[in-house]
Amino acid sequence: MSAYNSNYLPPSCAPVPLNGNNLMNGLPGAGQQQHQQQPHQLPPTAASQQLYQQQAQGQQLPPVSQAPPYPGGATNLPPTSPFNTNISQKFLPPTSVAQPPPPQTSAANNGPFYANGDAKGTPSANSSRTSSSGQLYDQATLGNPPPASGLRSAPPPLAQPVANLASKMQSLDLNPHRANGGSAAVPPPAPTDFKGVAQAQAVPLTQAAAGSLMAATNAVPNLIPDPFNGQKPPNLHPNPAKMFGVPGAVPPTRPLQPPGASERIPYGMPPQATGDPTYQQQQNQQNNNLHRAALPPGATGPGWPGPPAQVPPKPLAPPPMHPPAPSKQQPYPMTQAYPPAPLQQPIMPKPPASVQPPPPGMFGTQPSGAPLQYQAQAPPQAYAQQQPVQAGYNSPAPLNVTQQGFSRLWGQDTIDLMQNRHILSPATIPPPKIVLHNQFHESINCNPSIMRCTLTKIPESNSLLQKSRLPLGIVIHPFRDVNSLPVIQCINIVRCRLCRTYINPFVYFVDSKMWKCNLCYRVNELPDDFQFDPATKTYGDVTRRPEVRSSTIEFIAPSEYMLRPPQPAMYLFLFDVSIIAQQSGYLEAACAVLNRHLDEMPGDARTQVGFICYDSYVHFYSMAEGFNQPHEMTLLDIEDPFLPRPDSLLVNLKECKELVRDLLKQLPKRFANTHDPGSALGAALQVAFKLMQASGGRITVFQSCLPNKGPGALEPREDPNNRSAKDVAHLNPATDFYKRFALECSGYQIACDLFLMNQQYSDMATISGISKHSGGCVHHFPLYQKTKPHMVDSFRTCFKRYLTRKIGFEAVMRIRCTRGLQVHTFHGNFFVRSTDLLSLPNVNPDAGYGMQISYDENLTDVKTICFQAALLYTNSEGERRIRVHTVCLPVTASLPEVMHSADTEAIVGLLSKMAVDRSVSANLSDARDAFINATIDVFNSFKIAQNLPSGQSGQLIAPRSLALLPLYILGLLKHPAFRVGTSTRLDDRVFAMDCMKTLPLDQLMKYVYPELYKIDPLIYHARNTNVSSTPEDDEEDDQLPELPRLQLSAEHLDSRSIFLMDCGTLIMLYVGLNVPANVLEALLGISSTAELSDYVYGLPNVVSQENDVLKRFISRLNYDKPYSALVQIIRDTSTAKGQFIERLTDDRSESSLSYYEFLQHIRAQVK
C-alpha cells in the first residue's frame, strides 16, 4: 500500500467550490444570491495557482531575450523535493500543496446538487485552472505586450501597449470580402482611440499582471470568498474591463453567459446555428468586425470598403435599463448598459448558437444574474447597445477590441494561419477545458493527463460530427503514476445493475436511496452503507462519498472480482546470447542494472524470477535450494522445446537472492566467448510460456538480431538500398507465429516486453507482435554498443525505470460510454477480448491507449455524455484493485461550437494512431495523404461552419483551437514513422509507429513536435539573481523563468545563443558558434566551442549559477517523463548537427515542404 494513501484521502479536488446554483443561474433572481456570494470569494491559494498560471503564461509570453528575471516566473518549478507530492500536485493539480482540508461541516445541500456545501469558500483545483485560462485570454487580448514593457506594475507608457496591441491584432484580420462597418475602426485617429483603451487597461492591467505573474491573487483585494462561486478567478474582474477598453464602462464579468443559461437555451430549442441565415450573418459580421477592428493604424491591410461605420447598433435594443436587482450594480457599474433579459428576449429570440456555450474556463466562473444571461446569449446586441453609450467617448476601435475580447472569452476566435506563421507561442494553450453546466462536475472532471477527448463538446449526432470532419475519440493513460489517489475499500462496490457502470460523480441522485446511472439511465438503488462517509465517519450524506467526489478513484476489489487468487509477481528474463548480442555487450549492462535493482522490483514475498538464455539452443538456469551456485541446463531440441525440469527454474526471489545475484554476475562472462550466430527466439519463447503458464506474469525479452533458428525463424526482408523509397513495404509481420504466441500468452495472463538492441535489421514488425498483442511494451536501442557510453547510459536509465516502475498483473480494462456512443476501434498494446473489453496481461504506468468513438444513435436529448474507463488489475502486492476514471463532456448541436472546442493535441494523438493502422493495412502514402486530407477537410468544414466565402481568399482561417493542427501534422509527416524520401531504417520506422500507438499523449506530443527553447534567458536569470542557490532550495527552484517555446525552425537559431530541444527521451543542447566564452565557461566548462567534440553526451558538472539553473531547467523538463532524458550537446559545426536539424520540422528539406509551403498547399485545397 505504500504508494497509496491507505486512508481515504479526500480527493484532491474535493475542496472545490461547487456551484450548485449554476443551473439556476439563468433564472432571474439567481442574481441576488449571486451578489451576496460575491464578496466571499477568496483568492485561490497562491500555491495552487502557480502551476497552471505559469503554464498559461509562459506560453503566452513572447520570446524575451534580455528580460531580467521575470517577476512571475517565480512559481514555476515543480518542487524538487519529495516526488510524491509533486506527482500528486501534478495529477490533481492544484490542491495537494496548499489546500486546506475540505470543510466537512458545511453540508447545505440543495437537492440533487449535493456538492454545494462542501466547497464553500475553499479555493479549488478548478479555480486555479479557471483563472489561468482567464489570464490566458486576457493576455492574449492585450496583444502580448512583452513583459518588459507591458507587465510592469507602473502604468506603461500608453503608446507602447497600443502599438503592441495593434500589431498583434493585425494578424487577426479576417476576410476582406466581408468588410463591413467595422472597418471604420482603423483610420488614423485610431491611436488616440487605442489610447483610450490603453488607459483603461492600465489600471486593471497592473492588477492582472501582478495577479498573473506573481500568482499572488491578493492583487485583487476586493475579492472575498464566494460560497457558491468559489471558482471565480480573482483576476477576472479587471480583465473584461480591459477588453472592453472603456474605463469602467462594462461590468466586467457580466456579459458572460452563466452555464445554466447556456444549458437551457440550446437544448430547449432546435439547433439554430445553421438554420437562420440572418443570424449567421450577424454572427459573421461580428466576427469580421472583430478582426477588422484589430487592424492597427497604418496597418497594411486590405483596403476596406464600406462606410466608416461602427457596428450598426441594433435599433431594437431598448435603452439601457436597470437590471432587476439593483444591488448588483455596485460591483459592476455598467450593468445598466445591458437591458434586462425579458426586454430583449423578443428582439433576439435566437441567439447565435455559436456564442451560446459557456466559453471554456470563464463562464463557469461567472456570477450570474438575469442580465448576464441575456448578454451572453446575444452578444451582438450587447455590443450594439453598448455602442451608443460609448460613441461620444470612444471611437469604434476599442469597441472592436471589445468584441475580440469577447470572442476570446468564448474560445471562439479565429486566426488566419497564413499571416500568423509564428503560431506556437500564442496558440499553445493548456488542454481545452471541459465546460459543463455544473461547476462541481467541471471541477472534478477527469484530469486531462489521464483521459482526454478529441472534442471537448460532443456533437449531438453523427451527421454533425461528419460535418466537422474531426475525429472523435479519447486518448487515455489509465495507469499513470498518481499519488493522491483516493483508494477505498468497501464491501460492495456500487455499480449500475444494467450496464455495470461504477458510481461516479456524474450520476444523478434521485433521492437518498436511488441513483440514476449516467451511462444507461437506469435508476438503481443505493446500498445502505453508501450513506456512510469514511472520511468523517458519519452517516447520512451520500454526496460526501469519495466515489461521487472524485472522478478518478481506486477500489480494492472484493473476491467477486477474482477468477483465481491474485497472482504473485512473476518475472522471467530472456537474454539473447548469440555472437551479435555478445558483440553489442548489452548483457553486462542489463545484468548489472538488474542486480542493482533486484530489491526494488515491485512484488511481495511471493515474487519469483527466472532467467533463460538462448542462442542456437536454450539455456536454463536452475537455482534450487541447496545449490550453492546456479546450474545450467541446455536444451538442444529447439524444434520441440520442453522444460528440462518442472521446478527451480522460476525461483522465489527472496529465498534465492544470493543465487540470483551470483547468476547475474556470471552470465555476461559465461557467454563472453560464444561464437554461435543463431538465435532461437521462438523456442525460448515457447519454453518461457510453459514456465509461466501456471501463474502468468511478465516475460522480458532481450533480442539483438534476427531470430534465425527453430520455430519462428525469420528472413531478412529489408532492402537497405530502398530506405528512402516512396512506398515502404514490410510494415506487416512476416509470420503470425509471434502474434499467435502473444494471444496464447494473453490467455494465460502473460505479457511479453521486448528490448530490441539490434545491430542490423531484426524485423521489429514481426517480433514486436509478442508485445503488441499481449499488453507488453517495446523498447528499441538501435545500434547498441557497449563502447558508446551514452547508449549504455540511456539503456540503463530506461531499464531501471522498467524494473522499478509499478506493474499491474492480470488486468482488464473496459471502456463504457453513454448510450448512443460506442468504441469503434482501440489503439495500443492489448488484446481486444470483446467489443469494449481490453485484455491486458500486464499494465504499466507508461502505456497510453486510444479509442475511436462512433455513434450508435443520436444524442439529441442528452446534455452530457460520459466515458468511463475501469481498469481491473492485481497489484504487485497481490491485491485486486479497480481504477476507475470518468470523464464527462457536454453535448452540442452547433457546428462552430464543435470546431472551437476541438483539442488539437488529442486529435493529433488519435490521427497518428489511425495513420499507423492505415499504413499497416494499406500503405504509407495512403496514411500520409490521409493526414493532409484530414487537415484540409477540417479547415474546409470550418469555413462552411463559419459561413466564410468560398473560393480562394489568400487566407486560411482556423479556429484558435485548431490553429496548431497544420504544424503538428507537418511534424507527423516528417516524423520517422511517416516520412518518405529520407533514409529511415525499417526497424526504426516500425518502432516509431509503435510509439505512436502506445505513448501517452504528453510524451507523444514531444515525440512528434519537440520543444525548442532558447536558454539565454536562463543564463541571464542565473547571472542576475544574486541569491546563493543550492539545488535543494525549493524556493530557488521557483525562480526559474518560464521560457517561451520556439517553433522548430532554423530562423530562430542564432550563433550567439544556446538552444535546447526536448524530444522526449533525448534533450539536445545546440551550441551556437559564437556563444560568448564566459557563457561556455560557466555552462559547460569549456572556453570555446572548438573544445566540444562531435558527440558529447551528458551535461558537465560545473560549479556555477548558470550550470545549476540549466540543470534545474532540464530536471523540470524531465519531471513528467518516465525516465530522465539523455542530454546531448551539439556544436554548430559538429557532424551530429544533422540530428538537430532534421528535427526542425518547420523548415523545408529536400523532400518535404516547409511549414509555410504546407499552409499554402492546404489553403489551395480548401475550397
Add this chain to the structure above:
Amino acid sequence: MAFNFTAFTYIVALIGDAFLIFFAIFHVIAFDELKTDYKNPIDQCNSLNPLVLPEYLLHIFLNLLFLFCGEWFSLCINIPLIAYHIWRYKNRPVMSGPGLYDPTTVLKTDTLSRNMREGWIKLAVYLISFFYYIYGMVYSLIST
C-alpha cells in the same frame, strides 16, 4: 423426362447449396455472438477459420459442375461470388493456418460489421440460388 447429367448437377447443387446456407447462417450467428460479447474472439476465430476453405471449395465445386454441363446462366450468377472469394482469400491477414479471421482485428467495429453484412448477403445469395437450382432441376428433369 429424363435424368441426365444436368439434372444430377442441379440435385448436387441443391444439396451443396443447403450446406452453404448452413455455413452462412453459422457465420452470421458467430459474428452476432462476437458482437454481443458472448464468445471469446480467439475461440470464435478458431471455430470459423476451418470452415472458410470448405465453403469456398464446395461453392467452386458446384460451379465446376455447372461448367461441365454447360449451365452457363447458373455459372454466371455465381462467378461474382467466386471472384469475391478468391479476392478475399488473397487479401487475408498473415496467418499460418487456413482461414480468414484474425482474432486481434475481428472485433474492430468496421471488420465486425463488414463480416456481418457479408454473412447476410451471402445467405441471401445462397437462398435465391437455392430456388433457382430447384427450378433448374425441375426444368432439366421435365425437358427433353
